[in-house]
Amino acid sequence: MDATWNSGWWDFHPLSEHPRKPVEWSNSSVILTAHALRPVILARHFSSSRQFKLPSPTPITSNANAYDPPTIITCSLDDRWLYAFFPGRGEDGLCCLWYRGVELDNWNVKEWWLFAQSAGAVAAHWLGGSREWDIDPTGVPTRLPPRGPLTPVSNPTLILVTQDHRLFVCYLRYYKNTLHMFSCSLLQSSVTVEQQQDNSQHPLDEVDSVRICTNAAIGTTYGDSTILVAMRSQIFPVVSFSPTPDQFSLELGLSLDMEPDQTEVYPIACEDLAEDSNIEMAEVQLQFNGTRMILSCKTHPAIEKAPKRLNNLCFVCNPPLNGNLSSSTMHLVASFVDYKDYTSFPLSTMKCYPFTRTDTTGREKRIWTLQQEITREFESGVVAQVVGPGPTCADHVIYVSIYDTSIPQPPQKIKQTEISVGHLKLLKIPDLTYDDTWETFPIILPAHTIGREVPINFVVSPGRNLLCSVFPSPWSSQMSIQKLPRLSSTANLASGSKIPPLALYIVIAIISNRSTDDLTHTLSQPSTSLTEVAEVLYHVYTLLDRHMPEDFALQLGITVESYRFRVLRTSSNVPDRQRADAIWRTAHDMISVATCNAVFGDCTNGQEYQIDLVWQMIDLSSWILNLIETLVKECILSSDFADSSESSGDDLFGSDSPIKDTNLRSLDYPVFLHLVHPKALHNLRIALGHVNQFRKYLTGLTPSTENSQLSKEVLLDLVEYSGIDIQGLDEIFEKLETSISGFEDDELRRAMASCQPSLSMQISLREVVNSMSRSPALDKARLFIKSFEMVDGEGQTLLDRRQKDKIKDKDVVSKGLLLHRAQGMDCVRCGGKSEYGRDPMVPRTLSNWEKSWARKCVCGGLWSMIPS
Template sequence: MFTDTQHSPSKGKAKDVPNSRWEAGWWEFYPLVERLQRSVVWTKSSTLITSHPVQPRLISRLFSSSKEYAIVTPEPVASSPSAYDPPKIITVSPDDIWLFAYFPGLECDGVGCLWKRGYQVDSWAIKESWSFPRGAGVIEASWVGSEREWIMTADDSITRLPSRGPLTPVSDPTLMIVTQEQRLQVYYLRDYGTNLKVLSCSLVRPDSANENQSAVPGETIPGTARVCVGAAIGQCYNGPDPNDDIEDPDFPLFDARNGMPRPPSPEWESSGEEAAIELCEVKLSFDGTIFSLKSKPLPSIHYSTRSVIQLTFICPPALKPQASNPSLQSPKKDGKSQENTSTESNVMYLVAGYLDFGKYTEPPQSEMVLHTLTHQMSPSVANPGQMTWLSKPTSRSFTPGVMSFFTPIITKTVPIKAIIYAGVLDTSGYIANTKPKPKSTPIGKVIVLKLPELSDDTEWESSAILSSVELAGSELPLSVTTSPNGTLLGSMSAVVPTQTSFHALPKRHSNPTLDPASHLPLKSLYTLPLVSALLARKSTADISFLLSNPSVKADLLAETLYGALSLFETSVPGGLTNSWMSEVIGTAVEIYRYLFFTETYRSRALRSSNSKDRQHFMELHQTALEACTVAACLAAFEDCQENDAYDLEAVWQLVSLSNWIVGLLERLLRECLTLDGSIEPSESNNDDGPNVPDVSSSDSHETALHTPILLHLAHPYLLSNLRNVLSHINAFRAFLGTLTARGETAQLASDVLFDLVDSSGVGLPDSSSAINKPHLFIKASDLVDELSKLSKLSISGQNTKEKDIDVITKGLLLRHGSGITCLRCGGRSEVTSEVNAAGRISRRWRAWEKTWLARCICGGLWVTGMD
């Protein structure tokens, strides 16, 4: 809704342009009460999966591209789509392998479906689907266990938090479901099993179940239909030491439910939503043979006549005191220090969000209530000596704003603690009528709250929630989700199926005084999230998206990548190994590709023809991808080598890799010659001629930095890989030359390899010693004879488009329109296709190919198709 605010113009002055005012009515927030917002999840592989606004199907989008793909719908829903609502519950397992969704039935039973993902992120196959009776539909689902977050402790070491939830060593997946009939159902698939098993127990009375007993039907109260409309599941951390998990596997789960109608009463007014949140403690155990489930109801939490819009459990990590903050150590009576013996590990938080619409004449009032649940000795005289959970509430109002969502996170640096991101929307605002007209306007903000007092955390900045000026006040971001690395907020449109908006989440103040114990100050706020994402094998697309923003300075990008290498070297167990070096370089592939596209779109928007920056970003992207390829080629030669011999069944594949390496070396030496011609040699005092240019001069370094391909010679890791793979090519060439009795295939491959090397213009046996020198500045006259040998018949000189080359094997793509595409570098491959070539296929080569089934050589994830 828009109105104009008029201003009376002053005499003799230009007339003020009125500002547009937008307002949000109470009805814009009411979908939160009815739980009508679309369900959406942001997966570990950076895929947004959400429900269609009106159709019973799932919509998936790859971030940050516009590529969408469909997830197959279960047969009962696909055959009668008009009989089902869009899925209300969507959840993805922490390992990003399993997907569950529930389709409510209109006049029939609901359908739950479990999918399993293949090697490609858009390849989901139905594992099993089953029905839920009417009145017993799914209202909450959660996976047993959770991802162990990576954090930085006070001694600057990076470690993982303990695991959460019950230990299920012989089942994958294990899914917990709360139904409308107030029962907890645990679905699990035993290792090497084919069918799902289920355990079920009541949440309103003490109950138990195990694998060997038959399922018990749900209970109902005569004359009523007690239907649960909302629930939350919480899982405790297992302990400060991951090695202690096996010793005490019986950790509780918590269930909170609200919205149950009262028991029967002669008065009609008594029917409706019950103003109470019922709690239940559940234990899932495994004794080495069977699973068992036990439930124990806890005292309810009552509230006034308001509407609950969200329930969430927060479990603070149970850390050793010195791991979170050295100040938590307290002195003993004899003056010696001792560890704090507080019961922080016995504390859970239940956070509830409320809306009060009053008389429905103005926007609602919102409130957050945090219930601190403490496991202590019961103060009741009737139950002396028994452990129980005590509740202590804390509340906060957000008037005049409206809290629409909140999500908990665990900080990654000291002090390690749980905080809350809370989204507070404005009910009205102004849009400045400026030229050019703004495309977006702030309609709220995301703030950070401390626990348990729910006050603003001054260590964090707030971030703005933006909306297009046309939709301000009329379409609020109610369906939201956070990115895998906690850097972005995604909001889905309630009307347009694929319209998604992204907002930056709050960042911690970059004040070094906030972390006085740290001996390794981080200049970039994205360094630790990047390292954590690489360690957890998460997609880094959200971090790369932020770093490729035009407003981000180049220094921040350099500090982020350099800081990541430093953290791996000093703080990660095992140090900076070659695999982690490749992971960081793979991230650079992604970032510079994003920067290239960002600069391309920016140039089009500004109608600019300046392509200098775009070309530089593409060269950086290409160099980083080449570094990953050289490392992969080196691994292929090592895998196909046995002593001084190479696998002849992989001879053509190794020749293809050699072809690509020689082509890279040609371009590298040409660039060196070009650079040599652009730098004037210094005067010489001897009779041997002019001196080699001083590579230590600032001018030489500045010239080299603007030539990304020279990083293959400047960086020790890249140079070492290049030298080693060239040594393998020399050894492979020599091995083929020593064969006396060889087949036709080996003979042809040997001839091709010899022609390839001899006509390349690069003497490989001699180049090893030259590349070994850090000051590689070769005069053009020294290579005139070699350059004249370049032949148009050289394999590396063929006019083959890069898009027709397999990014893994460096061979030609044989099946156009099929295969897989990398989300990070855009390369295409057919490593998942069956090989139909004549002759035997090398087992060593196939084993090397299989290492890239899940990820590309740059670390990117695969999608099906070649588009």
């Protein structure tokens, strides 16, 4: 009989404790969390297993025991800046600002500063950044209005709300390397000018108590420069240590000069302290007058009699309808947990406070006004976390996670590693009702955590496809990745759009310059068929061709990412794994051909070549010839020799050759897409022409040094021993390019999405395959039988040794051997390694095109540093 685990109020008590363990998911797909016990930030790239730690500022490295783990971790939208706050243990709190280098794991401390005790950071928000993109179900992207105040002279610009109810602006002025900051009070109307002293004073606290801000939310909206701040405070008693005369009225023979016992200065537990029933509201404006920035604050009437035990506090904003900025709205969403004197299950309550903007003609042209609040109580389950907004800005929904109070347990004889503890749903804003057009997804957690702890903090991935949760345990930094609800199939059909929502999200991520790892994670799962993957990618290519045409490498990069990670997550015995492996390697080769062409073009000045880069161009030529050899051999092995009675292959290999039995090879193999996709074939012809032109250039030179003579002989040997007549093969490619020029764009997109020639493409392919098998431009003996495969020892030529080096690691950009003379880079998308431009033995200035590879791999993936 199945058992049931029934929870108690103590299981959910960590949900109302502040501050919570932070978690951040950056736009480069790096998940950052706090170490359980030490003041250290841990980072992990999703969806690879790459993990690293951020370097600590000087005060932490010198005395780590003086600080607690960070309570705030936030990354800027461009992924260049990271901020964290470390509370002090009886000391001032520490703020730190990091700057990221080219690699996603290359972080350096830019600035650090201190905040006094009881004045630490509570909330943080980045200003500025690029305008956001949104997309409708038909696939039309829209650029949204700027959000929040403009920051024309500062980057980055960070605003902080502190425990003493102040708002700080921390920024770096352009062309200045020193961090600046100025602040204003959030409890009274005030104006502060940059680089001038702030004269604003806090209202006096009660005589026997002080209010400390324990939770805050910062909100900005589209097309408006206003910053709304909501704060919840806690009242701490002030204990007086001055003894009264009555305390020492008895004559006990003790000195009256002795100090009173201060061992119980704060005997009251933090959770038993009074929580302010109000939520303070403030409206802040950050402006630039042409010389200095001005920070002004105007207080709003507080939201009175809000429930106690605040769980979540966040702002949700939606873009203006039809571009009408006056229709902008902002909603403050708060959730509360009532433990009912700890005698029963807690009751979850959620409130939505709508703020509407009214344009006036007076001095204050825009006024934000609080409307009637909306309340909802959850009779079953406990609300754990509220995260907004929804998958697209047009959706007036927020994510909410609800935990069950009782969980059925499987029989002991059934070993279950994961179990459902609740569900994820979407709530409409502002009425807080369930949105039935979205599916409900279970919250899956490890079975061993049941009855021990529940996740206390969540973060949504940049593509709004996954959710990461962290646990409150001080003994581990465990994370859990969940799927987010998706639009139901019925709602998707009702919208009239044939475009899968996942394809829309991938396009938005691409044009927003965000990582797509969290989105292609779905495509890489074995549960998603290759047909479904091809369908999604087809729609992605269609939309990209419509809005970002002529970016062939960008589309291939998504193909590499989707299929390569599928290989890593699929069993080696599954046939789909071999297919996916061939697909991503073919797509990567297509990108590499375009890269080689760019390098040749960058190193060529008319008919002249940069002699100092001759060995780099030889490496490129070798890689191009190896690729073409592979293609040619596949064509020969796939040809139907029965069609040619004069086939030289019969005489060459004899009756026992295995090639005779290979006419059953299918022509839908991914490698053949090189020959039937017009763009891929065109790039291949250009690359072959570069090799031929470079060979002619070296042939016409009179070597003046031993190095130039050696390079000349190596390249000539590469071409001669390849078994390919470049001119004759180019004539075959030219005829093929003419025959495939009539393919429709839609057919080409579907062929590239599945990375296999269509049936009509295979007709042209069959002709060129049989033509190659009979062509005198191909020397089959040299193609299939290499000298370095038969000879081992002193008799090897330099070319033979270079050919055997193919088994070693190659630079994904230069195609040369990795020399390991400098710390290299590793691509998180394709796994390629590179030392391009980092070799200290080759000092030179990188061109603009080479600098683009310094930022990203040829496949478009981000770099990470290879441990030295």
